[in-house]
Amino acid sequence: MTKKYAFFRGCFVPVRLPHIEAVAQKVFSDMGISLVNLDDFTCCPEPVGVGINDKMTWLSIAARNLAVAEENGLDIITVCNGCTYTLRHASHALNSNKQLRDKVNGIISDTGHAYKGNAKVSHFLEVLMNDIGTRKMKSAVKYPLSKLTIATHTGCHILSPKEIMEFDNPFDPTTLDELVMILGATPADYDKKTLCCGWALMTYGSREGAYALLKDKLGNMKLAQADCLTVVCPQCFYQFDMGQWIASRKDIPQYNLPVLFYLQLLGLAMGYNLQEIGYDSHKVKNPEFENKIKMR
Amino acid sequence: MPISLEYKAKNELLQKFPKIETCLKCNTCALVCPVQYAGFSPTNTYVNNIFSTQEPEKNPNIWLCASCHKCEEICPYEVKPLEVIEALKDEAFEKGYAPEAIREEINQVLTTGYAFPIFQSLHFINRERERRGLKPLGERKVGEIKKIAGKTGLENKMAGWKKK
Ligand code: SF4
Numbered sequence A: 001m002t003k004k005y006a007f008f009r010g011c012f013v014p015v016r017l018p019h020i021e022a023v024a025q026k027v028f029s030d031m032g033i034s035l036v037n038l039d040d041f042t043c044c045p046e047p048v049g050v051g052i053n054d055k056m057t058w059l060s061i062a063a064r065n066l067a068v069a070e071e072n073g074l075d076i077i078t079v080c081n082g083c084t085y086t087l088r089h090a091s092h093a094l095n096s097n098k099q100l101r102d103k104v105n106g107i108i109s110d111t112g113h114a115y116k117g118n119a120k121v122s123h124f125l126e127v128l129m130n131d132i133g134t135r136k137m138k139s140a141v142k143y144p145l146s147k148l149t150i151a152t153h154t155g156c157h158i159l160s161p162k163e164i165m166e167f168d169n170p171f172d173p174t175t176l177d178e179l180v181m182i183l184g185a186t187p188a189d190y191d192k193k194t195l196c197c198g199w200a201l202m203t204y205g206s207r208e209g210a211y212a213l214l215k216d217k218l219g220n221m222k223l224a225q226a227d228c229l230t231v232v233c234p235q236c237f238y239q240f241d242m243g244q245w246i247a248s249r250k251d252i253p254q255y256n257l258p259v260l261f262y263l264q265l266l267g268l269a270m271g272y273n274l275q276e277i278g279y280d281s282h283k284v285k286n287p288e289f290e291n292k293i294k295m296r
Numbered sequence B: 001m002p003i004s005l006e007y008k009a010k011n012e013l014l015q016k017f018p019k020i021e022t023c024l025k026c027n028t029c030a031l032v033c034p035v036q037y038a039g040f041s042p043t044n045t046y047v048n049n050i051f052s053t054q055e056p057e058k059n060p061n062i063w064l065c066a067s068c069h070k071c072e073e074i075c076p077y078e079v080k081p082l083e084v085i086e087a088l089k090d091e092a093f094e095k096g097y098a099p100e101a102i103r104e105e106i107n108q109v110l111t112t113g114y115a116f117p118i119f120q121s122l123h124f125i126n127r128e129r130e131r132r133g134l135k136p137l138g139e140r141k142v143g144e145i146k147k148i149a150g151k152t153g154l155e156n157k158m159a160g161w162k163k164k
């Protein structure tokens, strides 16, 4: 039986990284999970810009999004740490505080939606682990990535605060490493693994700081012999791919570390080629990495 | 007291954020914080930098915080730097000091339902989507967002700043 999820694509993936959206559709459909697009979804809204500055508007727009999934009888799957953070924060806040929920329902009442609290929010990594399971994933791996050492970057907002996100240990996350091992690859043991990607630095005020951060983080990955790095959030993807490309034209060394969304790696291990997982859209490419993929 | 708050608003500030007084400047938070790359050193931790300026809500450095929660999870004295930074941002936003990037992002969410501008380049975006076998993007339910922002008062606030 095919399980269905409401596909909460957010803004970044469908607009700037459509190849990630396409690979998510392919991989999950192969695994027997159907991702349903709902036209009524809006921006989650983004937590750092909107969430902190106007909490009520943030919670209310998020509640409306949750209500949209609920009214369609579906749970939500996300492809972004930020969307997961916002939607899970909102469910947590509204489910644990009836007064707040009533207030928010009052605010969204004119939109024709009402939040009841029935739609569960899962990041795609959680769907892979909990719904599909490691056994089924292993059997889907037809072309193990055994030649690759991969640096994992889980990112911040899926980990913290851990009481709400309930995903992994914020200072020693291992889930993504386990998922990399399922693909037959070796996770790189590198320093500064839980350091942020620097997206907020780049966007809200210190480009130079963001370049320095990238230099440190990518340098440590390189030291640990990584062939590429993997991420599970579009901001992290963009920061490491586009950011690395821009930084490499400043004064940081050329690391040439390709960035792969975890679903792209899974796609490669399932037998899709580089073109099919959208590698042609990437800014940072590396022939050595490409060879290791072709020889897998 | 470890943090040097010497100016007149000091008492008011400590009342609002009593925990900053217990900050020992041990720099543990700055070691896990991404802003360390923007020039914060052990003698000038993030918390210290922010609270040793006259009007901390005007300090542009508050906007560098990614809300990654690492400081609050690691601080041995439960200072929770993030909590005070978020409260300062909130105050700064109310007073109209938020940087353009933040205001523009909120404006985009309220007027388009996307977090950043897409309609100028929609043709290009949709060509790329089509190449990947995906349906084109279009308008989002902006009318409903507008109703929400109308009720929370955010719409009015934004309009007020535009006039200024
Ligand atoms: S970890 Fe806590 S006590 Fe130490 S500098 Fe940071 S806020 Fe102050």
Ligand code: SF4
Residues within 6 Å of the ligand: B029, B032, B033, B034, B035, B046, B064, B065, B066, B067, B068, B069, B070, B071, B072, B081, B082, B085
């Ligand atoms: S939450 Fe903000 S202050 Fe705290 S570690 Fe993260 S970026 Fe730094």
